[in-house]
Amino acid sequence: MNTTALKLMLNTSVLSLLCQKEMPVDLQCIINGERFKRSEYGHKIDKRLSVTYPVFLDAYALRSGVRGDEQDMYEFFMLHYTDDSIDIVRSQCIRLSQIKDLAGHKVESKNSLSFDEWRKIQPSVERLKFYSGWFLPTLGQAGQHINLLNIYQKFGADFCAEVHRVLGIYILKVNPKTARMKINAMLVVNGILVEIFETKDQLKYAFGDRLLEVLEKLWVYFMRSNFNRLSEINFFEAVKSLNDFYMKYGFIESLGYPLHGRLAKMLLGDVVRGKRFN
Numbered sequence: 001m002n003t004t005a006l007k008l009m010l011n012t013s014v015l016s017l018l019c020q021k022e023m024p025v026d027l028q029c030i031i032n033g034e035r036f037k038r039s040e041y042g043h044k045i046d047k048r049l050s051v052t053y054p055v056f057l058d059a060y061a062l063r064s065g066v067r068g069d070e071q072d073m074y075e076f077f078m079l080h081y082t083d084d085s086i087d088i089v090r091s092q093c094i095r096l097s098q099i100k101d102l103a104g105h106k107v108e109s110k111n112s113l114s115f116d117e118w119r120k121i122q123p124s125v126e127r128l129k130f131y132s133g134w135f136l137p138t139l140g141q142a143g144q145h146i147n148l149l150n151i152y153q154k155f156g157a158d159f160c161a162e163v164h165r166v167l168g169i170y171i172l173k174v175n176p177k178t179a180r181m182k183i184n185a186m187l188v189v190n191g192i193l194v195e196i197f198e199t200k201d202q203l204k205y206a207f208g209d210r211l212l213e214v215l216e217k218l219w220v221y222f223m224r225s226n227f228n229r230l231s232e233i234n235f236f237e238a239v240k241s242l243n244d245f246y247m248k249y250g251f252i253e254s255l256g257y258p259l260h261g262r263l264a265k266m267l268l269g270d271v272v273r274g275k276r277f278n
Helices: 012-018 025-033 040-060 070-081 086-103 125-131 149-155 157-172 179-196 200-206 208-225 231-247 261-272
Strands: 134-136 144-146
Touching: 012 040, 012 125, 025 040, 025 086, 040 070, 040 086, 040 125, 070 086, 134 157, 144 179, 149 157, 149 179, 157 179, 157 231, 179 208, 179 231, 200 208, 208 231, 208 261, 231 261
Parallel strands: none
Antiparallel strands: 134 144
């Protein structure tokens, strides 16, 4: 994949969901220790820095404090690969320099590279692809990022990419007025599927054997744990997504009959009677 295609830019709010790396402990301790001394804006910068700096290190496969020109490299990355404004980037760079000085970081002596030279040093395409997240341009007027991290972690990058690709097709056939509700219900389904099934093959071929377990967990989520006036509608939408998305597009073997909310309630039988609340 061409890295220019990834310069959409990385959305920093999405990075906060996807970042699995932690700020170096000594730097984070300084941030935590100064929390009550910082302004609201300063707190916002610290929160952002605690995500963007680990992402930067991960993208370039660097260890903190090894390169003398690391902060120039971080600034280049932020300006060229994220959607943060110049002012926000500059504030994060100044804060990074400040906490590194307070931590007493000593680095190897290296000549700094210019921005033009840094252009030739490409971050990992794989990591950039991951951190770009999963965006559905046709969801709503401006599109929306959706969180498929649990699917990615449990069933792998290829399976997740295919789910994302097919979601782009599926959403085109959905009434725009109900699209967000359907996607949100599907995200709940995703969480339950990764909880129950260990592999994508088990999901595909053993789903029928554990259908009642899936349906009961959906019922508990919508009708007991997260009950509101739309709970039954959301439950019906979640069950429908199993039929209209996962089975229709081959991620789960067809049961041989259409699965829908009313049938799900019949299959659950006594499980759903008198058990709306915990």
